[in-house]
Amino acid sequence: MGERMTGTRWISRACVAIALAASLALAGCVGGSPPSAYTRTGSQRPVTHVVVAGETVYHIANEYGVSVGRLMVVNGLSDPRELRVGQVLTIPGAYRAASIGTASSGVHPYTGERAARQFQWPVSKGVVSSGFGIRNGAMHDGVDIAAPAGTPVYAADGGVVIFSGTLHGYGNTVIIRHDDDYATVYGHNERNLVSEGNRVARGQEIGEIGRSGRTTGANLHFEVRRDNVAKDPLAYLPEPTSAGPISFAAAGGS
Known part of the structure; x- marks a missing residue:
């Protein structure tokens, strides 16, 4: 973020909310130059x-x-x-x-090197409907996982809840701080089931998937951050099996 939620996007109001609620130093939330993801090059x-x-x-x-x-x-x-x-x-x-076209649309399984730190999937079943990266001309700092409203949302790892409330665009949101300066974000919840200060275990239910905030349907917006920098969550999650409960949409955008 700097901290910013797109597609969910961090904006100044959200930065203030998190800074007050979680006592995090969120550099780059307000003002300054556009983030490096938007820096123009010849291509x-x-x-x-x-x-x-x-x-x-x-x-x-x-x-x-x-x-x-x-x-x-x-x-x-x-x-x-x-x-x-x-x-x-x-x-x-x-x-x-300039080369982006319809052929590049859709969400695909992660093919890069997986991170040494691995979290568990925050849902037991769902469809990754939107990936990490540029979306609609802005940076999408996480992945969206579509599932029916009311589907349980689980803590991707043990930690302390540093925010549980409502954020602009994200709706009902839970943020968990983990060790080694990691944090995970869970947005668009129908309701949050934990409060700030709660210590949660890996796999503990912390919310329910919903449509709160700015979204086109019921889904979980999930982020993995380290030192307040958004990372591709798919690099930190186990690779789904071909016939497993987690799949990838042919075209993204929730």
């Missing part, structure tokens, strides 16, 4: 958005996690009412690889 192009009927400057800014003022300045808008259907807006600070 990348700006993310654009085509305005459709019913959209407003405020809606589009919220969709991409940028300020209304910055969106207007970059696109030469002096009045939010100037927006028109079919207008192409440049999303400030966001870039995507």
Whole structure:
């Protein structure tokens, strides 16, 4: 994060909530340069958005996690009412690889080197519907695991609950601090079953999957962080078996 939730995204309000509730030093939450994931190189192009009927400057800014003022300045808008259907807006600070196309859509099993530290899956059954990385022009700091509302959410490892409450975009959220400066985040819960300060065991039920916060359906937004830096959770989870209870969606996006 710096801490930021996208797709769930960390924004200044969320940073304050976590800093107060968890006493974490969250560098880079407010101001500063765009995160390195958005740094432009010769092989990348700006993310654009085509305005459709019913959209407003405020809606589009919220969709991409940028300020209304910055969106207007970059696109030469002096009045939010100037927006028109079919207008192409440049999303400030966001870039995507020029080669990205429909062939790269979908969620795939992790193929890189697995981390030495391994957690357990936070659900016993579900579909990984959205992966770690750039999504809709912004960084998605975790994975989304779709499952029916009410499905139990389990602690990926033992630790101490440092936040249990509501965060903008994330809805009902639990954050657990583990040893070796690791933390795991569980968002979009229907309800949280633990409180701040509780010590939890690996595999203990801590919540239920829901639709709280900003999401298109019932799913768990799960993050693994070390020293407040988001890591690809799939590198820290056991590889699912081909016929097992965890699968991967053909196209992501919850």
